[in-house]
């Protein structure tokens with residue numbers, strides 16, 4: 001059967017192990033051919049081909065629920081559930097999503113994009129199933145990278161306590177996007193190589209090899225099960241959470257996988273199946289990659305592995321501009337350190353890591369921890385740079401508020417992939433950070449319009465003793481190294497006049513120069529304001545602009561609600577006497593009785609009625625009276 005022709009997972013259930021192996025080879029060829037044309041997540045999918053085949057062979061989707069953590073490795077699941085013929089549309093408008101997507105297929109019971117949600121989601125479904133008296137399997141597939149995320153560890157804690165029947169397939173390829181880090185990884189390494197488990201593995205293999213093919217595998221597994229059961233309690237890491245464990249199993253041996261999954265299916269309560277896979281399996285460039293360059297790829301030539309996207313030679317990605325500048329500053333300032341929550345390659349921090357190995361920290365997929373650790377480093381006298389994608393920063397909202405901003409600690413936060421990111425879709429669009437950060441006291445929140453301003457803003461951030469966020473988008477910009485750094489006045493905007501302005505346009509980021517250019521080309525009189533700080537605003541300039549009595553357009557490339565326009569409109573309300581906003585100002589509120597605090601903050605009844613008194617004596621317009 002051609003990969004493109006598969007319409008249902010039922011079609012693989014009649015295949016022999018030999019046919020499944022051949023089909024795995026076809027799927028790999030299909031993935032390489034297809035992703036080389038569209039771009040997408042290559043390595044993780046190449047690594048999970050046999051495992052996904054075995055899952056669909058043993059379980060019955062969509063009745064049984066399959067949850068792929070992050071979802072970037074769900075391409076084979078998509079193929080087996082009848083979506084191969086749509087792969088040319090992968091990550092394109094109205095095409096296939098790069099992750100599991102409920103509206104795409106009944107086989108996608110869950111959606112993600114952010115890491116480490118699969119165990120909580122699986123437990124939730126298992127609870128729902130049991131309370132409703134229903135019968136199906138819940139299978140969460142989680143990678144060793146995703147297992148470093150706090151949510152996954154929180155879920156294990158609860159799964160061990162509630163003891164619901166669910167299967168956790170631990171897809172262990174010793175890689176996050178790049179090499180996996182942390183104590184969990186070390187513990188797994190021990191687990192993989194422990195003599196006990198090697199013996200069990202050999203035992204499993206020997207027995208499986210002697211057993212018959214087909215579904216009647218359980219009898220032949222009795223010996224293995226007994227030997228595994230003896231060792232279940234001794235499996236480190238998972239044992240601590242009270243979870244039973246099977247493995248490790250060779251994740252490219254379909255026969256062994258089918259049998260171990262059959263065993264797990266029979267098991268009562270939660271069980272971990274440890275599957276060892278090779279990221280990038282079957283494509284040498286991807287297999288050898290330790291830096292994560294083949295994790296997510298743009299279109300490439302499958303023969304040479306060369307990218308088909310040609311970059312302008314004088315352009316660099318925004319991340320590279322920031323990291324080059326960081327390196328320059330780090331040479332002069334030994335207190336500068338860099339942190340990434342598992343995104344060293346995407347954030348372009350590999351060169352920093354090479355130059356300053358002792359000052360570089362990849363803390364795993366742990367945005368919350370990364371933020372609080374940065375706060376601790378700042379408290380200890382370092383000046384950390386935490387690079388974090390805008391959408392993943394959502395995870396660290398409490399930490400940026402509670403630990404960094406509240407203590408007013410000098411952490412520089414590089415908010416990468418700010419704005420629309422395109423291909424990855426709804427889970428990854430970095431469009432909320434202005435709105436969710438703007439309300440946090442003490443934070444400085446900025447975005448450069450070009451590479452020159454990016455370098456100066458980063459310099460300014462390190463010259464400032466306060467939490468300082470610089471956001472920058474995906475994509476590239478013309479780059480020239482600034483010979484000298486210039487310190488930018490915090491909260492200052494710039495104005496650019498084209499012709500005789502008839503309108504004021506306030507915007508930010510790379511669109512500032514694009515607008516100026518287009519206005520010039522079309523001889524449009526315009527005052528373009530580069531609002532390079534969202535917090536604090538340039539209130540002096542705003543006062544001047546408002547007096548110009550020209551129409552004002554606020555052009556945002558992020559979510560409108562709560563963003564720059566909200567900030568400006570809040571400020572402008574002071575020009576309309578009929579509107580008075582009462583609320584807590586831009587600061588943290590210390591302890592005290594609620595009564596005293598409300599009085600101090602001007603949010604008690606007395607303050608409200610004082611305002612009303614003021615309005616009672618104010619002259620009213622006729623339109624007011626008609627109300």
Ligand SMILES: Cc1ncc(C[n+]2csc(CCOP(=O)(O)OP(=O)(O)O)c2C)c(N)n1
Nearest residue numbers: 044113114115143144145146175176177342
């Ligand atoms: C909260 C969050 N942080 C970071 C990422 C980026 N990210 C996507 S996949 C991935 C690595 C996952 O590693 P693993 O779970 O081992 O899967 P593998 O790719 O090795 O199969 C990372 C860091 C993310 N999706 N979500």
Ligand SMILES: CC(=O)[C@@H](O)[C@H](O)COP(=O)(O)O
Nearest residue numbers: 070072113296346417424474
């Ligand atoms: C699945 C995931 O979260 C990452 O792999 C993400 O797709 C990386 O995005 P960039 O390609 O912008 O680095």
Ligand SMILES: [Mg+2]
Nearest residue numbers: 143144145175
């Ligand atoms: Mg992994």
